Amino acid sequence: MARTLASIQRIVSMDPIPGADKIMHAGVLGWKCITAIDNGLKIGDLVIYIEIDSRVPPIPQFAFLEKRHYKVKTIKMRGVYSQGLIMPPKDFPTILGYEEGKDVTDILGITKIDTYEPGECSFGNKEQHPLDRFLCKFKIYRKLRPYILRKKERGWPSEIPHTDETRVQALWGTLQGVLQLDKKWYITVKVDGQSGTYYYKKRFFGKDFFGIYSRELRKKEGDNSNWAQIATKYRIREELKRFCEHHGVKSVWIQGEIAGPGIQKNKDHFTEKKFFIFNVYVPEEKKYVGPDGMVSFCEYHKMEMVPLISRKISLKDKTIDDLVEMSKGPSEWSKDDLREGIVIRELEDMSLNRISFKIVNPEFLLKYGC
Structure with a gap:
């Protein structure tokens, strides 16, 4: 079964970040994510939660991640960790109305960041055909x-x-x-x-x-x-x-x-x-x-x-x-x-x-x- 990388979840906590007046620390499931106050999100709201180790598609809604090659990774700001990304569903009309817990990984085109090591794609140097070794780069x-x-x-x-x-x-x-x-x-x-x-x-x-x-x-x-x-x-x-x-x-x-x-x-x-x-x-x-x-x-x-x-x-x-x-x-x-x-x-x-x-x-x- 494919891993769920993006799903509809509910904000369970919203904490201020010391010394920061434009961002908050939102809790989703057991994760903590930094979100902009301007998003207007509050406890109880349904949001799209995207896990770390994910890559989002290059669409306007994710333009702010372009410099990070559209990767969702762990970051640290003002002394707190942010693990994942939360987005308001209203920014994605195709998923409006979906219930809490719904997997939207495929719908949004979210993929897992692929970390490839040559040794993972072989049966050993004596067994692997050169063409197979080359194609494994893709x-x-x-x-x-x-x-x-x-x-x-x-x-x-x-x-x-x-x-x-x-x-x-x-x-x-x-x-x-x-x-x-x-x-x-x-x-x-x-x-x-x-x-x-x-x-x-x-x-x-x-x-x-x-x-x-x-x-x-x-x-x-x-x-x-x-x-x-x-x-x-x-x-x-x-x-x-x-x-x-x-x-x-x-x-x-x-x-x-x-x-x-x-x-x-x-x-x-x-x-x-x-x-x-x-x-x-x-x-x-x-x-x-x-x-x-x-x-x-x-x-x-x-x-x-x-x-x-x-x-x-x-x-x-x-x-x-x-x-x-x-x-x-x-x-x-x-x-x-x-x-x-x-x-x-x-x-x-x-x-x-x-x-x-x-x-x-x-x-x-x-x-x-x-």
């Missing part, structure tokens, strides 16, 4: 490529969820009530890299199954892609088989982030590619392994886990500002740099339906132009 080809490839190459197991976490601001309307139930949560660092999933399944007949996956595609074992290199470096096939034999189960999958040279500008200055595990799931038990279990898993199998900030914490009475503040801080590997953010996951429910969300450090977004 966004439209990268979008169509998974459908052009053979099913064998692009198949993602239906039983495994993708690794994208939803930002806390987008969930805030429903999350507030959940937090008041005083559930327990655990918190890990969000690593800035490439998502990787590794799946081992024992078969009664024939060779055991081992799958390597990027965010969308299956990768070939033994080639030169980042995902295959990690599988070799950490002996992932062998270790997952070992796990299954030791625990008497037939299958297991792990998910994590690949970081290092040539990946997302290697902001943490790693000297080699590393794999940081954030999910271990055992299908037969229908549950994820908890944080203590993941620590033991990584120690036993000589792998690395995303840094664990808190093993058990209550978030009752926390505000959105409190949670955003928790995301801030230096990188765990480079104290002169900033961490990307944190991921919070439910501790008491380890099923596939558990609640989890990410909080991206606004200082990180501001520094790296996100």
